[in-house]
Structure formats: C-alpha cells, structure tokens
Amino acid sequence: MFDWITGLVESSGYLGIAFLMFAENVFPPIPSELIMPLAGFTAARGKLSLPLAVLAGALGSLAGATIWYYVGQLLGYDHLRAASARYGRWMTVSLDDLDRAQAFFLRHSGKAVFLGRLIPAIRTLISIPAGIVRMPFVSFLAYSTIGTTLWTLLLAAAGYMLEAQYELVEAWLNPVTNVILAAILVLYVYRVATFPNAPQH
Numbered sequence: 001m002f003d004w005i006t007g008l009v010e011s012s013g014y015l016g017i018a019f020l021m022f023a024e025n026v027f028p029p030i031p032s033e034l035i036m037p038l039a040g041f042t043a044a045r046g047k048l049s050l051p052l053a054v055l056a057g058a059l060g061s062l063a064g065a066t067i068w069y070y071v072g073q074l075l076g077y078d079h080l081r082a083a084s085a086r087y088g089r090w091m092t093v094s095l096d097d098l099d100r101a102q103a104f105f106l107r108h109s110g111k112a113v114f115l116g117r118l119i120p121a122i123r124t125l126i127s128i129p130a131g132i133v134r135m136p137f138v139s140f141l142a143y144s145t146i147g148t149t150l151w152t153l154l155l156a157a158a159g160y161m162l163e164a165q166y167e168l169v170e171a172w173l174n175p176v177t178n179v180i181l182a183a184i185l186v187l188y189v190y191r192v193a194t195f196p197n198a199p200q201h
Contacts, residue, residue: 114144
C-alpha cells in the first residue's frame with residue numbers, strides 16, 4: 001500500500017491527496033496516518049507545497065465527513081437502533097453502545113466532533129452521530145474543519161521533517177502498514193466472534 005499511495009501522491013499531486021483523504025473517510029482503512037506524512041515527504045522533496053498539501057488533505061477529509069453527516073441525518077436514531085438490533089454483530093455495535101454514544105454526544109457535540117477528528121478510527125465515525133442528533137451543519141463543519149486541519153497539518157509536518165530519512169522510513173513503513181491493516185481485520189473478526197448473543201434492550 002505504501003508504494004501505491006506514494007505513486008498516486010507523486011503522479012496526481014494535490015488532487016491525489018484530496019482523493020485519498022476523501023476515500024479514507026468514506027471507506028477506511030486507507031489511513032491518514034500514512035497519506036499525510038507521505039504528502040509531507042513529497043513536499044520536502046520539492047514536488048509539492050506543504051500548505052497546499054495540507055489544504056488538499058483537509059478538503060478531501062471534510063468532503064468525506066460531510067457525506068457521513070448526511071448519512072446520519074437520513075438514518076436517524078431509530079433506524080440505527082433497528083439496524084444494530086438486526087446486524088449488531090456485523091456492525092460490532094450493540095444497542096447499549098449506541099445509547100451511551102448518543103447520550104455522550106448530546107452533552108458534548110462540539111467538543112466531541114473536534115476531538116473525534118483527531119483520533120484514528122473515530123475520525124470517520126464521529127460524523128454519523130453528529131448527523132443523527134441533527135447538530136447544526138455550520139457548527140459541525142466549523143469544529144470538523146479545525147480538528148481536521150490540525151490533524152492533517154501535524155501528520156504532514158511530521159513527514160516533512162523526516163524527509164532526510166525517507167529511504168529509511170520507506171524500508172519499514174510498507175511492512176508496518178500491512179501489519180496494521182491485518183491487525184484491523186483480525187480485531188474486526190474477533191469482535192464479530194465475541195459479540196454477545198443475548199438480546200439487548
């Protein structure tokens with residue numbers, strides 16, 4: 001995956017970065033933790049502008065987040081609970097999980113969106129409860145923009161500063177990425193296998 005992402009970023013530039021960050025939000029697990037540092041690497045090698053790379057990454061990420069926000073609005077909480085009751089094992093989300101998440105989000109919607117955009121895995125999912133509770137879109141977009149821009153800036157800056165170690169990073173990042181993706185798959189299978197069978201309220 002390292003080689004594919006690197007090739008796409010170098011051949012497609014800002015559009016490629018925006019596309020990858022959009023895809024990372026719509027269809028994980030293409031990790032931003034790999035995309036944006038590679039964008040920073042490419043900028044450090046003089047092939048891209050770092051500020052524009054960060055902007056492209058943030059815009060792509062926000063586009064994906066907006067899709068999930070409206071998916072949450074269309075679903076609504078009742079439909080989500082019904083889906084969890086029927087497909088909870090495959091979603092690895094129980095009714096109790098949903099109820100706790102909704103209660104938390106109603107109390108801390110703005111902070112939840114901002115902080116959620118800084119946490120791997122949660123970054124994508126945080127848009128759905130925002131849509132479900134019908135958080136005002138302007139507020140959702142504002143908190144998402146701040147959190148997303150900070151996240152992409154930190155990752156891209158890290159890649160930019162490590163440019164001198166590019167060959168070293170390239171040597172170990174590809175196998176590490178494959179291990180991470182395998183671990184995500186194993187964790188999902190484990191959660192499905194150990195999901196409680198007892199009916200939940």
